[in-house]
Amino acid sequence: MNNKAVILGSNYYIGLSTIRCLGKHGIHTVAVDYSDKNTYAADSKYCSERLLSPHYKEDPAGFIRFLTDYASRQSAPPVLIPCHDNYVEIIDEYLDELREYYLIPQTEKGIYTTLMNKESLERAAMEKGVAVPETARVDEEGFLDKVETVIKYPCLVKPSDSPAFVAKFRKKLFKVANREELLAAIDKAHQAGLEVIVQRIIPGFDDHMYTFDAYLNQDAKVAHWVTCQKYRQYPINFGASVYTGQKYVPELYDIGAKFLESMGYKGFAEIEFKKDAETGKFYLIEVNVRITNLNVLLAKAGVNVPYITYRELTGSPLPPSAVTKDTNLVFWYAYEDMLAIRGYLKTKQLTFGQVAASFFKPKAHAIWSWEDPKPFFSFLSMISGKFTRRFARR
Incomplete structure (x- = not known):
């Protein structure tokens, strides 16, 4: 296999699972990041090469030049796989230029951005007849009346540009309980130069959240899904x-x-839905257009997205596949799950018994692997360092 796989982002377990999914098949994997700090994914035994690039935000032109220079020196075009929204944004912006050097599933510039942006996604979903939570735009006429009579409190203030919002506020959205909190949240976002929309909260506990994970081939048809x-x-x-x-x-x-087919989408995408606890109706919440948190679970269930992507783009596509039964497999990111459990117990949304009972299932671990343990210990060292510095400041 002459085509290398260039993986953007190695400081999170999504990059790690991508490296493993490809490396296990003997593919030469290249971990690219703007820093060598906390890049535990690159410590995988399946990582063939690691590169330090310019920062995609601070020097986007330098970042693109770095990627194209690297690809131009290879004997065959590499497959480019982003593992963070920020990398997807810059790929979309420079798609035509990058496609001269890399194999990328998406062929039409702008589709990634349309699906990532909350406002354009909501419009596209409504045009295609897909249910989305009732939404109000800050600049529309009668905005506050619509919030108070249609959406009602509590409600969600969500960013149009999720990556920028998360980078600024370290959270995905603001939940507000009244008009005063709503106006304060909007002002806070605007002060940061970010646009927001307001949406109704679909009733239902967190187990009413579902995902549709799919790979669409170059004919924009779903070929693999779970x-x-x-x-x-x-x-x-x-x-x-x-x-x-x-x-x-x-x-x-x-x-x-x-x-996704009606959008002419190509490559992997994950749609998040919420099932209304009162009506049973599914509402589209967001779309992820890059490898996601659940990648290791999908692969263990039989849908290895990075390998599917690689095989199709290098001219030997895998047969269509779908997981049409319950496997009982669960994805587990132990570190953050412990923090989540503490929150669920504190707010009485879950009991100790419910939490304990949930653990008796075969797991797809976010980081741990008996076959490839080094990234886990690198991650452990990183977390220990953070706690040590935190206590030292007290």
């Missing part, structure tokens, strides 16, 4: 998956495949 159900997330209620199970929900295929 569905999952969240059990716990961190931060609790409005965070990322920390304990999630594979769960066969065919209705999500019916909604999700139709939507």
Whole structure:
């Protein structure tokens, strides 16, 4: 296999699972990051090469030049796989230039951004007949009346640009309980130069969150897919998956495949849905257009997304596949799940008994691997260092 796989982002377990998913098949993996600090994914035995690049935000032109210079020196075009939203944004911006040097599933510039941006996603979903939570835009006429009569409190103030919002506030959204909190949250976002929308909270505990994970081939048709159900997330209620199970929900295929195919999407995408606890209706919440937290679970269930991507782009696609039964497998990010459990117990959303019972399932670990233990110990060292510095400041 002459085509290398260039993986953007090695300071998180998404990059780690991507490296492992490819390296196990003998593919030459290249871990790229702007810093060598905390890049524990690159410590994997399946990482063939590690590179230090310019920062994608501070020097985007230098970052793109670094990538194209590297690819131009290879005997065959590398496959480019981003493992963070910020990398997807810059790939979308420079897609035409990068496609001259790299194999990238998406061929149309702008589709990534449309699905990542909350406002354009909401419009696209409504045009395609997919249910989304009732939404109000800050600049629309009668905004406050709509919030108070249609959306109602409590409600969510969500960013149009999620990566920038998370980078600034270290959270995905603001939850507000009244008009005063709403106006304060909007002002806080605007002071940071960020646009926001307001959405209704769909009723239901965190286990009403589901995902449709799919790979669409170069004909923009779903070729591989699996569905999952969240059990716990961190931060609790409005965070990322920390304990999630594979769960066969065919209705999500019916909604999700139709939507992504109608968008002309190519490559991997994960749609997050919430099932209304009162009506049973599924609402589209967001779309992730890069390898996600659940990658290790999907691979263990039989849908190895990075390898599927690599095989198709290098001219030897794998046969279509789908997980159409319950495997009982769960994804587990132990570190943040412990923090989440503390929050669920404190707010009485879960009991000790419910938490304990949940652990008796076969797991796809976010970081730990008997075959490849070094990244776990690198991660442990990183976390220990953070706690040591925190206590030293007290």
